[in-house]
Amino acid sequence: MIAIELRGINKSFGPVHANKDVALNIDKGTIHGIIGENGAGKSTLMSILYGFYEADSGDVLINGEVTRIRSSHEAIAAGIGMVHQHFMLVDPFSVVENVMLGAEGGALLDKGIDKTREELERLKREYGLEVPVDSLAGDLPVGLQQRVEILKALYRGAQILILDEPTGVLTPQETDQLFRILKALKDQGVTVILITHKLQEIMAVTDGVSVMRGGEMVAHRKTSETSKEELAELMVGRKVLLKVDKEAAQPQEAALKVEGLSVIGADGVARLDNVSLSVRRGEIVGVAGVSGNGQSELLAALSGIVAPSKGKIALNGTTITREKPLDASEFRDLGVAHVPEDRHRMGLVTAFTADESAILGYHRDEAYNGAILMKRNAIVEDCAQKMADFDVRPPNPKLKSANFSGGNQQKIVLAREMAQKPNVLLVGQPTRGVDIGAIEYIHKNLVAMRDAGAAVLLVSVELEEIMSLSDRILVMFEGRIVGEVDAKDANERMLGLMMANANPETDPNGKAQAAGDMQEGAEL
């Protein structure tokens, strides 16, 4: 039986044809993956299903019947539930209040609250979806917040559940749990649509998969009859190298040494807690961890954005301490380049043209300045060169930074920082929101920097990225470094356990410890 059928869906936004003649069949009680690069039209398609937009033409059939979905309200009535990438929770509300919002069952809340509690109890029994119902949603860890989102959908009687990039914020363990829940839902006859760009997850959990590219459905496959390589090629439209091609590292002397570094926030909480590390020339050191465990503060401290509260940073013979802090431009003068985690907030100014964004932080450089005025032509030429080197599209230095795709914005930032031939390159989330084709390119360049003798510190929440690029891997948890592994010996489960600090001992016996935990983990 077919739960959802889409026939000839078209949707345009002005000149952009976001969905072209999209057709899709999804069997009831299956998990179906939809993959595609950013801008391939996945989100538009799901928005049409959830009633945010109405299609310009085409039909949506739910359980074989043509259904018009003009609002979220009608989508809910048709049995469609959605778990958004950014959770739609009211932080100061309890779980119960969040679940009942919009389905209160009467003008007064008293009865609704009791009914919701009973219903949550039932859902817990049926699907093993346990949550502390009286906690405030904002206090829950992200894994549980996501569970609340799933409960919201089920509470409203969803028979079709759409999940938009659900694993971006989860640890590997939380991801496993989510997948177990999805499988339980499937066994109960719920149809699950999983939107993701992680090929590995498609392979792990789906029954079928559809690939979108440029607004069109380019392929439908049974998961058991396809491979990551094939899917990647379908997504991008050309052969893609999923594995990073790199030689063994040739590390030299340490370019960056950190000893006992702490950064204490305004509220007195240590964001970075006694961190020691070193990065040698010619190696990439990866920092893994669930987002928000001190990685951002580490990058901020190492690039001069915040001053250390304790400890010291040694760079090229200069020692930076609380008493002798340096600012970000002085760090740059010492040969530290920084590709920030959030390119919109810190990497570039979206309202600036590309050539302006491409010199930020180095704008006082002689090459760009005359006696009084800036050398506009030199700046444009410089940017054109960087764009050529990094294959930025479109190669137009006068285009506003905001008008480039995420991948191309990131290439502009990378080009700017790499052009300085830094001794130390700090890179935060280099491929967040970046298309698979651009990821390949960015990774290649990071390895090239390493081979040219830079010390590269890579912070990423993507374990795959950390594992494929790094020579050594550090794991952060609550501001501390809780483990260090050689990349050759690392695997996802072991890093995942360290990220959740399931590994009680910190180094030096990290490897053995993690291996022990792995077996425990396997029994969970």
Added chain:
Amino acid sequence: MDDFFILLVSTLDATIRVAAPLVLAALAGLYAERSGVIDIGLEGKMLAAAFAAAATSFVMNSAWAGLLAGISISVILALIHGFACITHKGNQVVSGVAINILVAGLTVTLGIAWFAQGGQTPSLTNDARFSPLLWPGAEAVKDIPFIGGLYTEIISGHNLLVYIAYLAVPLTWWVVYRTRFGLRLRAVGENPAAVDTAGISVTALRYQAMICCGFLCGIAGTYLSTAQNAGFVKNMTAGQGFIALAAMIFGKWKPVPAMMACLLFGFLDAVANRIQGVSMPLVGEIPVQLIQALPYILTVILLAGFIGKAVAPKASGIPYVKER
């Protein structure tokens, strides 16, 4: 001691009367801000309602007609604010300021055009005002020491609108925390996207909140011109809308604490009126200007540092744009 008691009772009595319009306006602001719409225009709505109520009462010779007019004009202004901020996603502060400026000028202009008394409305007779309601037995118990004074002066003897103001506090609490509308109201001010994806219209909810806001501001303004005073005087709100806004923030967007803050401001005002010209021990006579400035100084001090962590509804001030 007896003198002190009489002074205390009269001060508390004045506190309740002075705080009543503040309470109404603060609750009005609470509905707006809980829904995510900042309303700087409380002041303007009160002033417009005060003028409309006084003018209508005078013409119709009916306080009730005045109340209806006051509420109507205030709701209309609230809807204009909503149209600018909700439908057209304009800047909420600018729209509020615009309403304040518009009303400040328009009331005087219309007042001069209609009544030719320099922008005032003619004095209202008692029929056209809300007069004090004497509670049963108030006269009888008046002379009983302590309790008599409390009952007669503080509980009894206020006009209807004062009682409405203080009844609006538990009512608002009940609406905000115990009803479906309240749950959605709180949600839409925190995370409108959550409300939207739950299949509820953000726009409709915010307009409903603005109607509540206008309704309460209308009563507050009517109170100023037809209950506390006997007619409209140019700029008679004199910043009370802003004080109410401050009280609401001071009360952390919660009805009962907001009322407490209003009572505190009312109390200061009442005290200020009573220590004018009185020679105080040590400091001597306090200048009138300083006393009159006291509530405002206190507002600044309280808001600057003494309210602890006041967390506004997260989406307050941000127009909701569907992001997809």
